[in-house]
Amino acid sequence: MTEQSPDSPQDRALAAYLESVTDDPDVLAVIAVGSHARGTARIDSDVDVYLITTDDAFEKAIAADRIAWIDRHDVDYPGGYIDIKLACPAYLAAAVERADDPTRASFEGARVVFERPEAVGIAALIAEIATLPASAWDGRIRSHVAQARLHGRYFLGQAVALGDPFLTQHAASHLALAAARAAFAANRTLLRGPKYVSATLAAVETPAGFVEAWDAVVERSTVDELTAANGRALVAMLEEWLGDRAPGENALSTFIFDNELAWLRGTVPAEYF
Known part of the structure; x- marks a missing residue:
């Protein structure tokens, strides 16, 4: 399932980013977070996403010291970029149990904008992360x-x-x-x-x-x-x-x-x- 509605510079940037990553078999889902996901973005706001990979790909990324980066800087609109953080199903499950407040808060208003069929359940996990008993x-x-x-x-x-x-x-x-x-x-x-x-x-x-x-x-x-x-x-x-x-x-x-x-x-x- 891919959500692409090119109504703003951020929408167009996100759509272009999705095209660049969704053919990678290690990519299970893309979660839009931050002001763009919540509908409060300024015209020059960046686009924040969690790139959900397989657990194995996530462990390899940690070993390579590559768990966060930016992409498409100044490509889609002046000053714009995609701010990417890596996560995986094991990360999400652990976050439900013991994430700190900033991590939990980062999933408030999150939207699943891409999800492979085998990754069904991601949306339920991110909803749990942002909720404390x-x-x-x-x-x-x-x-x-x-x-x-x-x-x-x-x-x-x-x-x-x-x-x-x-x-x-x-x-x-x-x-x-x-x-x-x-x-x-x-x-x-x-x-x-x-x-x-x-x-x-x-x-x-x-x-x-x-x-x-x-x-x-x-x-x-x-x-x-x-x-x-x-x-x-x-x-x-x-x-x-x-x-x-x-x-x-x-x-x-x-x-x-x-x-x-x-x-x-x-x-x-x-x-x-």
């Missing part, structure tokens, strides 16, 4: 509130007390990310990536004054008591909102479990969920 969101809230508590109270306070500019910026940025991600989890919203955090936080439902308190932390990293006070204020708002879903007495254990024991569990720290 309620229990997972509850766990995210606990983890990110714990992150905010430790970074906003202990580490940021220590940074100011020590007069340490790096630790101040590190603690403030980690507090801001954790607070935003707790808000995302409360709204069952995935983290698409750092450049989308501010806009996503402004769009989700939060208590009155929360975004302003978050902005105060983000916009100030001077090593002084006001910076520490801004951090404490944001944590206090977060606790008033979500504290009953993330018991404070468990915060340190949750933080240690999510960060210092991540390697032992074969996973990643909470900020990379």
Whole structure:
């Protein structure tokens, strides 16, 4: 099944790209993702795709260090190109179980634009990748509130007390990310990536004054008591909102479990969920 409706520069570029890859027997499917797939592309936006190959071809590509590249740069429209990431059925199945937020979010609004008959089921897999069960969101809230508590109270306070500019910026940025991600989890919203955090936080439902308190932390990293006070204020708002879903007495254990024991569990720290 191939979808080709040449109504925009991106459509024409995608159609031309499909013609160049669909005769390859190792190619099982092509998944359009990103702004073009979601219908929000600008006239100069690139076209993002996942090229789904056989598992064997994917392993060979990893060995050859070729799992992402661009194609057709400036060929179909000025500044345009196809941004390609490689994946395979085993990758998709693993992503359903344990992908991080940016990977899951990349499949939101995805469209299967080419699929071989033997690859039936790809669409169902990508829909599962972008969906988390309620229990997972509850766990995210606990983890990110714990992150905010430790970074906003202990580490940021220590940074100011020590007069340490790096630790101040590190603690403030980690507090801001954790607070935003707790808000995302409360709204069952995935983290698409750092450049989308501010806009996503402004769009989700939060208590009155929360975004302003978050902005105060983000916009100030001077090593002084006001910076520490801004951090404490944001944590206090977060606790008033979500504290009953993330018991404070468990915060340190949750933080240690999510960060210092991540390697032992074969996973990643909470900020990379």
